[in-house]
Amino acid sequence: METKMINLKINGIAVSVPEGTTILDAARKASIDIPTLCYLKEINEIGACRMCVVELKGSPKLATACVFPVSEGMEVITNSKRVFDARRTNLQLLLSNHRRECLSCIRSGSCELQKLCHDYAVDDEGKFDGAMTPANLDTSATHMVRDNSKCILCRRCVAVCDKYQDAAVIGVNKRGFNTHIGCAFDKPLNTVACVECGQCIVACPTGALYEKDQTEEVWAALRDPEKRVVVQTAPSVRAGLGECFGMPIGTNVEGKMAAALRRLGFDDVFDTNLSADLTIVEEANELVERIKTGGTLPMITSCSPGWINYCEHYYPEFIPNLSTCKSPQQMFGALTKSWYADKLGIDPKSIYMVSIMPCTAKKFERGRDGQSAMGVPDVDVALTTRELGRMIERAGIDFVNLPDEVFDEPLGISTGAGVIFGATGGVMEAALRTAAEWITGDSAAPLEFKEVRGIAGVKEATYHVGDLTLNVAVASGLKNAKEVLESVKRGEKNYQFIEIMCCPGGCVNGGGQPIVPASVRNNVDVRTLRAKALYSEDEAKTLRKSHDNPVLKEVYKTYLEKPGSEKAHHLLHTHYAAKNRFMGE
């Protein structure tokens, strides 16, 4: 059926848009940006903040452009004095209950409220100052802090927790002036079934939600002459870090990142891509073993700590399906503190392992049970991409103009299969590359499995490898994961292998990545742009199968013996346990 087109005028400019379009989207067609705060496209369309108010000719009331559909002959004015005054008053009212410490606030410079106040010349006179929401910080969780005294009740965090992640552990409690974002019975965040994905942080327009900054711990380690400070960087970090320095979304800054880390003083600048390769070798081996020996199927990937948290809290019945492989972050730490320490002839205790991750749940994962292979934690501190950005900033490193450098040997060597881990479907594709060659014994087995690429929430494919038929599924975002798990539970689907990533689009869109303001996020697909950077890197590599990684070949030959060996199990595998979902447990 043909869509009916609606003709209207915005600030005198004629626009024609399909029926059902909002004024906000129609205005964009006329190159007019209407400011928003609470609006997140398809996630939070509630017209609550009233920043987007516009005048409609013939109507006595202002309309909220983000939810108001266009109609034939409508005349919209977005820039009248009345509109500006209304928006300014709204901002002043928001500020009246916003703890203003903009000089030191973690979001200063990336705060959407701050930007709008600046745009609308709202000064700090405190026109409507009165009672304030107290700054009762919830610091209970490992990965983040909630400061309701900076919350403007836009509900973006609530929307992503529910609609992306199916967790809904935070919501709007009470009413009137007492309205606040909190957990059931206002319990601390670490006592509820939060998966620690950090999607609420990257959705927050202000400084009300933020990661626990651990950069001071890393600065201290870097200054300690007794410590050998080793750093590893996750695949997705190179696809996001440039944004901290104003570079376009999707710029691959691997070379500059390596240079910056060296200048920060890390003793070894290594790459998690190597342990992504290692994960594939161990995981592909585990999959083949399970298929051969009638083990629990479908096997589900275990690299995403947010997904692991979700599985333990919400779907403990699938714990036997989880691969026992540690995540690449943890494998890297374990390998560094065992094989590499041996090679250097130093005590694992003297190594300080820093990981740079696109993820907040990694801060939790490093402290989990069964993640200390050598009697010391595999990883000492996990920083987010944003925290690394802050360190580089403070160190006065001119990131944009740095020369491209390469990672150190030996643990900086990786294949194209490792780098695509950061995008949804990447782990699946990497595993298929290895499994296909192992099962068929043919080194010319296919390299690209494009059916599992792309940002669709759920992807399915069937591959014939040798005489084996592999049904696979890939899900990103926990709501999509739920859909896949439920279909398996109902017996509708018969998969052998499932990849699940907690964050929509995979790690490139992780909760630890640079914050993209809603004004950008609503109009471009950040996930696609960042993922493209990773697939391009993969394509340009000579080695594109994890098991071809020359360093891993040596590691297996001289140390681990073979994939799935007893030693490999001790160092590289872990266990899981069911956790509470409800309050009363």
Place this chain on the structure above:
Amino acid sequence: MSCKTCTCALVGTPEQDKKLRESTASLKDGGSLVMVLQEAQEIYGYLPAEALDVIAEIWGCSTESVYSVATFYSQFSFSPKGKYAIHVCLGTACYVKGSGEIYSKLKDLLDVEDGGCTPDGKFSLDACRCMGACGLAPVMSINDDVYGKVTLDQLPGILKKCN
């Protein structure tokens, strides 16, 4: 005790649990969450955390989603009620006629906070809005009995009658 379909622990009796599960399930299609919460409060006298878990489990949502709705309405209480649930009207007419002092005096006599319950579970005290008996202001109620034109010195006698 534990409930049958999930691992959450329940505070109430098996009969209360059964009733809650039945009414929650029956209101799942077409009913509103507020109706379920009213049923739950009717069954337990208040909304225990465990009841919210059961509702969330049956409705397939999170406990916070249920709690969020419940905290929006002043009719729901999250603390247990006493054998004698006292409500003092703080609506305009009663307040003008001195119900504020009545409320404070009861807090002193019972040694309880707003919405609290005595340690022996005998009395609970809540403020409420208009009971529709403004002609009798100030008004208070104990369970289903309404007391009108209450004076401060009547209070010890009224409490004494509750046994």
